[in-house]
Amino acid sequence: MTGEPDGVRLLALGDAAWTVEFGDRIDPALFSRVLGLAERLETARNASEDPSFAGIVEVVPTFRSLTVFFDPGACDGEEIGKALLRLAGTSGRVQTEGRFWKIPVCFDEEYGPDLSAIAEAKSLGRDEVVALMTCAIFRVYMIGFMPGFPYMGGLPSILETPRLASPRKAIPPRTLAIAGAMCAIYPWESPGGWRLLGRTPLPLFSADDAVSPSLFASGDRVCFESIDRARFAEIEESAAHMKRSAFLVREA
Numbered sequence: 001m002t003g004e005p006d007g008v009r010l011l012a013l014g015d016a017a018w019t020v021e022f023g024d025r026i027d028p029a030l031f032s033r034v035l036g037l038a039e040r041l042e043t044a045r046n047a048s049e050d051p052s053f054a055g056i057v058e059v060v061p062t063f064r065s066l067t068v069f070f071d072p073g074a075c076d077g078e079e080i081g082k083a084l085l086r087l088a089g090t091s092g093r094v095q096t097e098g099r100f101w102k103i104p105v106c107f108d109e110e111y112g113p114d115l116s117a118i119a120e121a122k123s124l125g126r127d128e129v130v131a132l133m134t135c136a137i138f139r140v141y142m143i144g145f146m147p148g149f150p151y152m153g154g155l156p157s158i159l160e161t162p163r164l165a166s167p168r169k170a171i172p173p174r175t176l177a178i179a180g181a182m183c184a185i186y187p188w189e190s191p192g193g194w195r196l197l198g199r200t201p202l203p204l205f206s207a208d209d210a211v212s213p214s215l216f217a218s219g220d221r222v223c224f225e226s227i228d229r230a231r232f233a234e235i236e237e238s239a240a241h242m243k244r245s246a247f248l249v250r251e252a
Helices: 029-044 051-055 077-090 115-121 128-135 231-239
Strands: 011-013 017-021 056-061 065-070 100-105 139-142 150-153 168-171 176-178 180-186 190-192 195-199 221-228
Touching: 011 077, 017 077, 017 168, 029 051, 029 056, 029 065, 029 139, 051 077, 065 077, 100 195, 115 128, 115 195, 115 231, 128 195, 128 221, 139 176
Parallel strands: 100 221
Antiparallel strands: 011 017, 017 065, 056 065, 139 150, 139 221, 150 180, 168 190, 176 180, 176 195
């Protein structure tokens, strides 16, 4: 579509969605533009600035783009596209720290079958890989693939590793994994080609929480705490009765 601001692309996603793309990489600066557009769009919708926005049904931010789903029977898709471009040109940037989570992870071989291979490939010891993972602060850029699955940036560059050539048929739920420059935790059992480093005893998704079923949200920060198997079993047994806030970092 003509009239795209510098560095912005408007891409049709079928006949009921537009994706506003700000770049092609994992970058906090790009993410701040995504959040800026999301915030500006929410303000415009609430203020009824443009009747086109009445047909929007969902807005999904990612680390480099914002996808806007609309009801094609209730609005003009072309007009929504034009309106999104106008907003993208003036929305600016939003910096948000979100919540800060400290997530316990057991890095034992049973839970992290790829950790030793990664350590060997990078000329590191297992403990060094664990130290790198637990010293890093990750940022949740988007929730996708499956309910509650967090795509996180911030992986130390030395640990960047390609996906497996042949994906596993089943990865256990709550498994911490890396692929490329990304980090994630599988909330459910699933096929996947990411490298498995450990497992958390915490559930990442609760259907009982109608407001925030996913533990993480876009913009959150995450760090990991290494725990042994005994502590893993203790938390796993009591996790259903523990408040999520118990794993938030209280910052001064």
